[in-house]
Amino acid sequence: MAIGIEQRMAASNGTITSGGASIELRALTKRFGAPGSGILAVDGVSFTVGPGEVVGFLGPNGAGKSTTMKMVTGFLTPTSGTARVCGFDVEREPLRVKERIGYLPEGAPAYPDMTPASFLDFVARVRRLRGSAKRDAIARAVARTNLEGVLRQNVETLSKGFKRRVGLAQAILHEPDVLILDEPTDGLDPNQKHEVRTLIRAMARQTGKAIVLSTHILEEVEAVCSRAIVIAAGRVVVDCTPLELMAKSRYHNAVTIALVPPPGTYIFDELRMLPGVEAVEDHGRDATTDGVQVRCTAIPKGGKSIAAEVSHLIKTRGWRVDMMRVESGRLDDVFRELTAGAKTRAAPGAPAAPVTGAAS
16 A cells, blocks of 8 residues: 555545545456456556645656546546546436536647637537626636737647646636546746646645646645645555655755865765765865865765764864755655556466556
8 A cells, every 4th residue: 555545545544535635546447358368557546635635646757647537537448447537427417527626737738720719719619608608717717828919829839738728727617526637737937837837836725726836846746735646657656745746755864064174074974974974965065266176965874864973073173064955855856766667467367568558
């Protein structure tokens, strides 16, 4: 069972229930190929997402992220297990589920010969919005995604970033209770990414939407998400807050310094002798007018705080410090450690050779 799931299940008397959950997955599984063969793309995934939560769904290519999202939104039928949205079963009550979901798929598909204006009008009519309600919904979505300047251009002429924003606009058009966003900031410039992240945070905080976003951008998890779920080889391997995820990094509470010690000082040896220091990484040296500047990072034992030890050593030795900072952790290292070597697996009884069509 994945890290973090035990605690969440224990909080509900050992079972995951739909009480208060906007999304509830239980042992969700998807195989591609004939029974007993093919690719096991999603393998018993279980988690819940509550109102107002923003959950980052992380994993390497082929981990099962997009396949899971497609099952939650009703685009793929699970092989086994259940998915419920706002209390409605995805397989038994698909229309009730789709009414409550906004979905931005991978690639943000839209009709290329339509304009954003005509496409959003079409989506609004599909969502059964009429009259002033339709006009207000379109105007609100356009303003939130800053599409005013391209409303009359054909979608096929838009940049990747603007196509992404059109896709996001249609996802939020009907004010859904649940948003499923597959790479929502893909193709956006830094300013546009900031705007979308601000919008996501505001929608979760102000309207209580449950939001799941798939991303390869680890800084997005820190900037937006209240929880992070990492999936590898179709299985959830960790479910925790971004701070808890960073605390798993060997760099959590590490101290990075740039200083100019007196000639002949063995600074690395001095740092390694500190009780809380596990190792010291050398980041190089630069000649300055006052001597040689040394840059390094002291790695703590077990993630414990060593800032006070390092500061005391520097003060007692009288070293000149040009820079000193305490690291919170490095998500890219944690991500690699959690997912290293994970591969989409053949289903039980399948031949060793993989079947074409592994999921992402």
